[in-house]
Amino acid sequence: MISTALFFAIACVTVSILLSLARLLLGPSSGDRILALDTMVINAIALIILFCIQERSDTYFEAALLLAMVGFVSTVAYCKFVLRGDIVE
Secondary structure, eight states: HHHHHHHHHHHHHHHHHHHHHHHHHSSSHHHHHHHHHHHHHHHHHHHHHHHHHHHOSSSSSHHHHHHHHHHHHHHHHHHHHHHOSSOOE
């Protein structure tokens, strides 16, 4: 039962990543591309967590935490670059 639910969840997150990739490539503005990239990072974190649950291992939780931190910092830096033209003031 749990393996079926995990398979369905992994399939849904994978479809979500592909749809975010389409928005990243086709987005009409840079704001759409920033949001698509941030959504892809969140979905990648969800995919790592689902893989952890499927494998019954806790070794990938640190990788998900690091990806969350790097994703947040990169989103903020990219937004700041789009708004102001440079990252470091």
